[in-house]
Amino acid sequence: MASPSRTDRWIDLDKKYLWHPFTPMRQWSDGTPLVIERAEGNYLIDSEGRRYLDGVSSLWVNVHGHNRPEINQAIREQLDRMAHSTLLGLAHPTAAELAERLVACAPPGLTRVFYSDSGSTAVEIALKLAFQYWQLAGRPGKRRFVHLEHAYHGDTLGAVAVGGIPHFHAVFGPLLIESLAVPTPHPYRHPSGGTPEQVRDQALAALADLLRARGHEIAAFILEPLVQGAAGMLVHPEGYLAGAAALCREHDVLLIADEVATGFGRTGTLFACAQEEVTPDLLCLAKGLTGGYTPLAATLATQRIYDQFLGARPEDRRTFYHGHTFTGHPLGCAAALASLDLFERDRVLEMLPAKIDRLRVALDQLRPHPLVGDIRQRGLMVGIELVADRVTGAPFPAEAATGALVCTAARSSGVLLRPLGDVVVLMPPLSITHDEIDALVGAVTAGLATLP
Numbered sequence: 001m002a003s004p005s006r007t008d009r010w011i012d013l014d015k016k017y018l019w020h021p022f023t024p025m026r027q028w029s030d031g032t033p034l035v036i037e038r039a040e041g042n043y044l045i046d047s048e049g050r051r052y053l054d055g056v057s058s059l060w061v062n063v064h065g066h067n068r069p070e071i072n073q074a075i076r077e078q079l080d081r082m083a084h085s086t087l088l089g090l091a092h093p094t095a096a097e098l099a100e101r102l103v104a105c106a107p108p109g110l111t112r113v114f115y116s117d118s119g120s121t122a123v124e125i126a127l128k129l130a131f132q133y134w135q136l137a138g139r140p141g142k143r144r145f146v147h148l149e150h151a152y153h154g155d156t157l158g159a160v161a162v163g164g165i166p167h168f169h170a171v172f173g174p175l176l177i178e179s180l181a182v183p184t185p186h187p188y189r190h191p192s193g194g195t196p197e198q199v200r201d202q203a204l205a206a207l208a209d210l211l212r213a214r215g216h217e218i219a220a221f222i223l224e225p226l227v228q229g230a231a232g233m234l235v236h237p238e239g240y241l242a243g244a245a246a247l248c249r250e251h252d253v254l255l256i257a258d259e260v261a262t263g264f265g266r267t268g269t270l271f272a273c274a275q276e277e278v279t280p281d282l283l284c285l286a287k288g289l290t291g292g293y294t295p296l297a298a299t300l301a302t303q304r305i306y307d308q309f310l311g312a313r314p315e316d317r318r319t320f321y322h323g324h325t326f327t328g329h330p331l332g333c334a335a336a337l338a339s340l341d342l343f344e345r346d347r348v349l350e351m352l353p354a355k356i357d358r359l360r361v362a363l364d365q366l367r368p369h370p371l372v373g374d375i376r377q378r379g380l381m382v383g384i385e386l387v388a389d390r391v392t393g394a395p396f397p398a399e400a401a402t403g404a405l406v407c408t409a410a411r412s413s414g415v416l417l418r419p420l421g422d423v424v425v426l427m428p429p430l431s432i433t434h435d436e437i438d439a440l441v442g443a444v445t446a447g448l449a450t451l452p
């Protein structure tokens with residue numbers, strides 16, 4: 001059993017030296033953070049030995065559970081061979097093997113893998129590739145981007161430019177490249193409301209209008225397929241993705257699918273794009289790529305994109321001059337290969353429909369709750385929107401931090417959650433069991449009961 005003084009020391013050091021992401025630091029220093037010291041399976045273990053179900057997959061990354069011997073072993077074996085060597089001017093086996101595997105499991109037609117380190121860099125790379133593609137293709141006027149309202153694509157400046165979450169992004173407005181917003185196909189956030197089909201058709205009509213009028217100056221449309229995660233798990237109506245992809249093709253605008261959150265099984269298929277048989281021109285992967293073990297990202301491109309970057313000589317200026325020092329890090333590539341092996345060995349995708357169904361049934365119990373305005377689920381991605389009044393849909397005052405209160409209360413039930421505002425997010429590892437699914441939803445119910 002750990003001594004409390006050990007925990008106190010770590011908290012003191014944290015408060016003295018650390019600056020946490022997305023965190024109001026004054027409030028942080030007034031609180032008592034949990035110190036997570038170990039993890040196993042679907043559980044995180046704090047410095048006092050308490051176990052918590054990892055209800056959001058350690059920020060949407062963990063896939064097969066923590067401390068899986070197979071992934072640990074793959075990282076160890078790679079470490080014993082070589083921790084790192086560069087992809088600038090040199091090759092290494094693990095990056096090459098993983099690229100083959102990714103091309104084999106990605107939507108058909110994506111044939112090239114460009115590595116980086118995070119979801120944000122995967123998006124930056126996609127944006128720069130799209131921009132340079134049109135320069136190389138002799139259509140330099142196609143230089144703007146289109147994004148969905150409420151979009152989230154990461155926190156670097158290019159990714160922020162195609163984002164639409166004012167709370168995060170407004171302050172950086174003056175720094176950003178121009179990007180045009182189109183309506184999010186979601187009834188709850190759509191001013192005119194209507195059935196999902198109506199909302200979808202209106203959103204597609206707005207996209208069509210924009211592409212018709214300005215397609216000649218638009219390089220690419222970027223979206224999170226099927227589910228807009230950080231927006232509060234906004235689930236798109238069926239057919240929006242395929243409809244948007246068709247419009248992009250029709251107007252010669254590239255489609256960038258950001259599957260940083262949706263990738264690797266979260267929506268029920270390995271990639272969300274597969275559900276509407278869409279092959280984007282560029283596909284961004286990160287979070288779950290390594291099973292959530294190490295930072296690694298990839299931007300996949302079609303042959304059409306790649307071919308534009310081939311010159312007879314370097315002086316032809318067709319090179320993509322972009323790269324990060326740790327691009328294609330061997331330890332990450334080894335973890336990713338082991339994770340893809342586990343998808344097969346554990347028959348992860350075959351097990352998913354029953355788990356998704358179990359989660360749906362558990363959530364149905366919660367739907368009538370007076371403080372629940374909406375429950376959105378796609379696969380194992382869930383957003384539970386809390387409201388002060390479910391008849392009018394009136395939100396709680398932001399300063400009440402109701403979502404955070406519910407998530408903190410869930411810790412008493414042994415579940416760790418992190419909300420998006422007043423949306424309680426559930427995004428468990430794909431390895432979650434049926435009993436754990438019930439415990440997860442039960443913890444939210446218990447958390448709601450603690451509200452005044």
Ligand SMILES: *Cc1c(COP(=O)(O)O)cnc(C)c1O
Nearest residue numbers: 118119120152153154229260261
């Ligand atoms: C998390 C996320 C990103 C950013 O990934 P980082 O690794 O945090 O940079 C980009 N797009 C989507 C859809 C995400 O959910």
